[in-house]
Amino acid sequence: MTLPALRRIALSTGVELDVAIAGDPTQPPVILLHGFPESHRTWRGILPDLARDHYVVAPDQRGFARSSKPDGVEAYAADAILADLIALADRLAIDRFTLVGHDWGGAIAWMAALARPDRVARLVIVNAPHPFLFQRALFDDPAQRAASQYIRRFRDTTIDQGLTGAGLERFFGSTFAQHVTQAIAGPDKAAYLDEWAQPGAMTAMLNWYRASGVIVPAPDEAPPRPAFLDRPFPPVTQDTLVIWGIRDRALLPALVDDLGPYVPRLTVARIDAGHFVPWEAPEAVVAAMRDWRI
Template sequence: MTEFRRVGLSTGVTLNVAVAGPEDAPPVILLHGFPESHRTWRGVAPLLEDSFRLIMPDQRGFAGSDRPLDVDEYESDKLIGDIFALAEAFGVERFALVGHDWGGAIAWPAAMRNDPRLTKLAIINAPHPLIFQKSLIEDADQRAASQYINWFRVPGAEKAIEAMGFEAFFQKTFMSHVELASVSEAEKQQYIAEWSQPGGMLPMLNWYRATKLIVPPPGATVAVPDFLLRSFPMIHVPTLVVWGMKDPALLPLQLEGLEALVDDLTVVKLPDAGHFAPWEAPDQVASALRDFLG
């Protein structure tokens, strides 16, 4: 049974956190992405809560958690800090970390710190930052698929979304990813209610504005950033990558080269799922997580 807590963190924000599973079970922190909340795991959590202590926050800027308005509140160091501060707030000494979309984008660099508190890493449709940045420069298809990031960064994009209407934004966000008929009216209204929080879309879009990711316009020639030429931190914790292969935003080429960046890597491909695999294919995602986390 899921319970909810308001949890103040040492990083200065208070998060709304969904918690499920026995208190003495192995702890797992699950991080959602854009434009979601802890509800990303609505289909997965019931399949895992018998064996794991599931800690599922609304990340800062989303849904029921604090929603700072300044862009610098969403820099990666602060977002990673929230992960470990959340573990501290729950008295968790060692934990596994699962991330989807932006949750995975933050989980990757969190694992690069090789903090002994982090025991396992599971990623669902979220690219490794090195491979993603390289593909945005070298692969025309991935660059084209990622132009939405530049649009989200435009000043006033949040006002354009609000002017469009959240019903229309719901259609635009999910239409190319899932069969919309599979999302109930109650679920849709929950999304809209979360997006309608004070501050509107701005806190969520600040995740895109704070990242240093370079997304060149189509056809432009861009020099390779210096950080791509330097050695990149290896990930030493056991790592699972689950990938919905029909993802139109993050193409399967994001899986290429991972074995050179992760010591202990397992990849599970879901041929019939897309970007929102945790609720498109919850049984398959939960099965992969159970095998790996167990």
């Protein structure tokens, strides 16, 4: 599907983001946050439908595609990325908005809903685990711990030097395309390879993992258990829709099972797809959003 032309927007956080914007600014605003290793293209099958009756904003987040790529791992800490989100909304004169996030975009969306309920009016999460339940699963669920070992690999900075040229082709096939049941080829593949080939892009994208405070023990490791896992955790107060591709091999469906106490105003839509459900089943994602009355 056709996406709108990107606009370059300078933010008060010191970065510039490329942003796809569609729809009437007088309509209810929706901000779409992509995850790894993607860009605004995550939403190619979803943004046009939402733009019929919403003002839709889909940035290439910091580190991705041609958006700014600050030096240093610390520049990709979640609080810096959350600050970009709020600065982008401010720059576009958006007060309260529905926030939609997939993968890492969903991680930021959970954080934004908890930290900025004054700005996030409603929340849609697509295959992104609740931060408390994810960390708990990494200690208590051997299957999820095993499925998350890729995070440890991505935190190894020695892999960056191989992610050029033919290395990007291998990365595309092993980390992205093999997890999507419909083929990604032709212009779509070329667009992603072009985005990843931008100077510093692969390191910047992987720095999201390196800056994260999530503890991922090795399968046979018994590290000290974080004290917060045995304490109360604040609830998400917004109406929340969680859309989950149930064939996700990295973030297992069990991560949705215990959301109720932490998300009291919860709706769950399970879709027969994998982790990249916006690619695999965009019509089903749109239908879930519309049924929820986005």
